[in-house]
Amino acid sequence: MTAADTPLLEMRGITKRFGAITALDHVDLRLYPGEVLGVVGDNGAGKSTLMKVLSGLYAANVGEISFDGNPVRLDSPRDAQDIGIEMVYQDLALAGNLPVYENIYLGREPGRQRFGFKIVDRKLSRRMAKGHLDRLHINVKSVDQKVEELSGGQAQAVAIARATAFDARLVIMDEPTAALAIKEVGKVLDLIKRLRDQGTSVILISHRMDDVFFVCDRVMALFHGRNFEESEIVNTSRNEVIGWIMGTKGHTETLAHDRL
Amino acid sequence: MTVSEDMLQDEFETPAARRMRLVEKYGVFAVVILMIVVLSILEPDIFPTTQNLTNVLRQVAMNALLALGLYIVIMTAGIDLSVGSIMALATMLLAMADTGGLPWPLALFIGPLVGIACGAVNGLGLTVLRLPHPFIMTLGTLYSIRGITNLVSGGRPVSGVSPEVRFLGSGEIPLPFLGEFASFPVSALVVLVCYGGVAYFINKVSLGRHIVAVGGNPQAARVSGINVDRVLLIVYCLSGFFAGLAALLMAGRTGAGFPNAGIGAELDAIAAVIIGGASFFGGRGTVLGVFAGVLVMGLLRNGLNLMDVSAFWQQTMIGMIVVGAVYVDVLRRRAGAAS
Ligand SMILES: Nc1ncnc2c1ncn2[C@@H]1O[C@H](COP(=O)(O)OP(=O)(O)O)[C@@H](O)[C@H]1O
Ligand SMILES: [Mg+2]
Numbered sequence: 204m205t206a207a208d209t210p211l212l213e214m215r216g217i218t219k220r221f222g223a224i225t226a227l228d229h230v231d232l233r234l235y236p237g238e239v240l241g242v243v244g245d246n247g248a249g250k251s252t253l254m255k256v257l258s259g260l261y262a263a264n265v266g267e268i269s270f271d272g273n274p275v276r277l278d279s280p281r282d283a284q285d286i287g288i289e290m291v292y293q294d295l296a297l298a299g300n301l302p303v304y305e306n307i308y309l310g311r312e313p314g315r316q317r318f319g320f321k322i323v324d325r326k327l328s329r330r331m332a333k334g335h336l337d338r339l340h341i342n343v344k345s346v347d348q349k350v351e352e353l354s355g356g357q358a359q360a361v362a363i364a365r366a367t368a369f370d371a372r373l374v375i376m377d378e379p380t381a382a383l384a385i386k387e388v389g390k391v392l393d394l395i396k397r398l399r400d401q402g403t404s405v406i407l408i409s410h411r412m413d414d415v416f417f418v419c420d421r422v423m424a425l426f427h428g429r430n431f432e433e434s435e436i437v438n439t440s441r442n443e444v445i446g447w448i449m450g451t452k453g454h455t456e457t458l459a460h461d462r463l
Numbered sequence: 464m465t466v467s468e469d470m471l472q473d474e475f476e477t478p479a480a481r482r483m484r485l486v487e488k489y490g491v492f493a494v495v496i497l498m499i500v501v502l503s504i505l506e507p508d509i510f511p512t513t514q515n516l517t518n519v520l521r522q523v524a525m526n527a528l529l530a531l532g533l534y535i536v537i538m539t540a541g542i543d544l545s546v547g548s549i550m551a552l553a554t555m556l557l558a559m560a561d562t563g564g565l566p567w568p569l570a571l572f573i574g575p576l577v578g579i580a581c582g583a584v585n586g587l588g589l590t591v592l593r594l595p596h597p598f599i600m601t602l603g604t605l606y607s608i609r610g611i612t613n614l615v616s617g618g619r620p621v622s623g624v625s626p627e628v629r630f631l632g633s634g635e636i637p638l639p640f641l642g643e644f645a646s647f648p649v650s651a652l653v654v655l656v657c658y659g660g661v662a663y664f665i666n667k668v669s670l671g672r673h674i675v676a677v678g679g680n681p682q683a684a685r686v687s688g689i690n691v692d693r694v695l696l697i698v699y700c701l702s703g704f705f706a707g708l709a710a711l712l713m714a715g716r717t718g719a720g721f722p723n724a725g726i727g728a729e730l731d732a733i734a735a736v737i738i739g740g741a742s743f744f745g746g747r748g749t750v751l752g753v754f755a756g757v758l759v760m761g762l763l764r765n766g767l768n769l770m771d772v773s774a775f776w777q778q779t780m781i782g783m784i785v786v787g788a789v790y791v792d793v794l795r796r797r798a799g800a801a802s
Contacts, residue, residue, distance in 0.1 A: 258686070260685070260686060279688070279690075280685065280686045280687065280688045281688035281690075284688050290686065292686060294682070296680065296682050296683040296685075296686045296687075297680065297683050298675075298676045298679035298680045298683045298684065298746070299679055299680060299746075300675065300678070300679035300680075300746035300747055301672075301675065301676060301679055305672065305676075306683075309672075309673075309676055309683070309684070309687040309689070310673070310684070310687035310688040310689045311687075311688065312669045312672065314669060320668045320669070320670060321668065321669040321670075322667055322668060322669075323667055323668065323669050323672060325667075365687075
């Protein structure tokens with residue numbers, strides 16, 4: 204990555220208020236093609252809110268977003284999907300009453316148009332889901348299994364499959380490893396690396412320094428809804444980043460914990 | 464998670480849990496068959512005749528349509544208390560327009576159109592006013608639409624609906640091969656076509672799948688790019704549409720519009736949906752199950768009538784069946800959680 208690259212994504216001066224609470228206060232974010240960016244910060248720092256602005260779920264009160272160098276308006280999740288921004292939500296936004304394959308293609312089902320309605324091609328949808336899960340090396344017993352019957356790791360994998368089913372250019376993952384067993388964490392991190400290898404940019408929110416230092420190229424910290432600090436991953440350390448999360452700069456090895 | 468672990472997980476389903484799952488899935492059909500068998504034994508000369516069985520279909524037609532609309536609403540974890548009032552207003556306006564000289568091909572559309580318009584009011588109240596729960600909005604329209612029905616009619620019935628308009632509600636298709644007077648009610652045909660249509664819509668059309676998804680997890684639907692408000696608006700319009708179609712059948716059956724028609728009909732429809740196994744919390748339930756729920760209520764009423772049992776018993780028993788149907792669901796969850 205060189206400074207000459209044009210960013211894939213630029214968010215400038217994003218401010219988001221919920222009533223009296225200012226969740227984001229003029230936050231900037233830049234992301235380059237094929238880059239994995241770690242976003243860290245304490246609980247309530249505004250990480251999820253910033254990502255929901257980017258995924259079209261929340262409208263910012265102030266601020267601009269450009270994608271591929273063009274200013275964009277993201278008024279709904281559909282707008283974001285249309286330009287290739289996908290998100291894996293912290294609270295696993297899946298419909299438990301629907302099978303795996305329907306969750307993957309929910310809202311974008313394959314099918315044919317008849318009289319203004321789309322007739323879903325379930326057979327094709329199943330087949331596409333199987334192929335896609337295979338490519339991601341995700342094992343589920345059957346794509347017909349209802350999501351509510353899956354383990355946490357499997358559900359997370361389905362959510363990631365959803366986010367990557369349509370050649371996304373940017374995949375946002377909000378604490379994808381928080382609820383997972385150790386060996387499932389490894390699978391998710393491998394998946395992120397594979398996405399990057401395919402040229403997809405990833406934004407990873409995580410509290411786990413292991414995750415951040417294993418897959419990210421760059422890390423930025425939010426503190427109380429503001430940009431706090433950021434760095435290429437090779438130019439920082441876990442302890443420094445942990446210090447950023449707690450709102451301090453210049454922490455030394457001896458002051459901080461090894462892990463969070 | 465590996466394949467072998469998945470299979471282990473599956474073996475954890477206890478026999479009790481599996482039994483409850485089957486009872487929940489097929490229980491209502493077993494009840495329908497059981498009722499048919501019992502009634503055939505108790506009233507062998509009357510109950511199993513073509514005449515009586517088609518009568519059951521005639522009697523359940525309106526509840527079947529109201530329940531179909533409520534099924535779609537309940538799939539989204541919503542409720543529509545206003546369908547009885549919508550049916551009354553639609554019947555009334557239909558009867559007034561028809562007797563007032565509107566050509567019958569146009570009059571036929573009045574019921575469904577009034578229904579859709581009322582449903583749109585419910586849907587907009589929910590999505591634009593952001594009322595906290597559809598119970599509130601549709602409780603409001605239950606009263607207001609009934610009031611408007613009385614206002615436009617002066618509280619008086621209007622009779623003399625034309626034969627063409629009455630055809631869907633009272634027409635009969637002769638079945639000569641089943642006996643001289645055997646016939647199949649057109650209203651039952653309307654019901655069957657509607658049930659088939661909704662089953663196809665819910666299972667095969669993307670909008671139908673979105674309705675199921677909204678019932679499962681509205682947030683998931685929203686982030687999937689589904690316009691949840693639009694889906695809800697359509698759902699309440701559909702509920703209104705079926706109430707309007709029920710109005711057309713009612714006008715056909717009685718030949719008149721009654722301002723007091725359909726009082727309490729929403730509760731019968733909700734009961735049929737719940738007996739049919741749909742979850743009150745949305746996302747679960749089948750069209751076929753709802754039809755079975757409608758039949759359970761219809762057979763109960765028919766059987767008790769044949770046996771000269773008081774209508775008070777019907778109410779008592781329907782109440783018990785509703786509670787029983789939901790209790791089966793509770794047992795299944797408990798058995799599932801214990802595994
Ligand atoms: N939908 C919402 N309504 C009101 N306040 C919210 C909402 N979402 C987030 N907030 C508030 O915004 C702040 C940032 O939250 P969030 O973005 O979830 O933080 P993080 O993901 O970094 O833990 C918090 O103070 C939180 O309470
Ligand atoms: Mg968060």
